[in-house]
Structures are given as C-alpha cells and as structure tokens.
Amino acid sequence: MQLAEIIGTVVASRKEESLRGVKLLVLKVVDVDRTSTGSYVVAVDAVGAGTGELVLFASGSSSRMTSLTEDRPVAAVVMSTVDSLEIGGRFVYEK
16 A cells, blocks of 8 residues: 555546546555655545545555445555554654
C-alpha cells in the first residue's frame, strides 16, 4: 500500500466493457510527511473517495483483489480513505 492525494478524475467514454461504471482517479503519490514523490497514478476508486482526500492505494496484482476490481484489467485501486496519520506520536494529517 502507498499513500496518495487525489488531484483529479479521468473521464473515458470508450473503454473496456468490464470498466463501464468504474470511477477513475488521478493520484499524486506522497511520502508519510505528505511530500510529493513526483509520481502520479490513475486508479480505480473502490471506496467513493474525492478530490483532495488522502488515500491508500494498491498497485500491481494486489489492485485486482477488491470486490470491485476482481477480474478487471486494472493496475491500481484506491481501497481506503485516510482519517488520520500519526508518525512518531505526532499527527501529520487529520481529516
């Protein structure tokens, strides 16, 4: 799992049939201090997350293990929204 901030959405009117009705999000990958790593990912939204939220996402074969993404051609999935993040006894993020 990795941390990311949702920075946008992707709309694709033509796509693989099994992806119809699936929401696609643009993620900016971040470190635990919420600093951008410089990487971006397009991920399927399995939890109803929204722009600006801090989320956990999985990639690779793990991304196809949610009930929404099973047997679908996806490379990344948002599987959790982050309510708070504590590092060394200090909260670095609270929703």
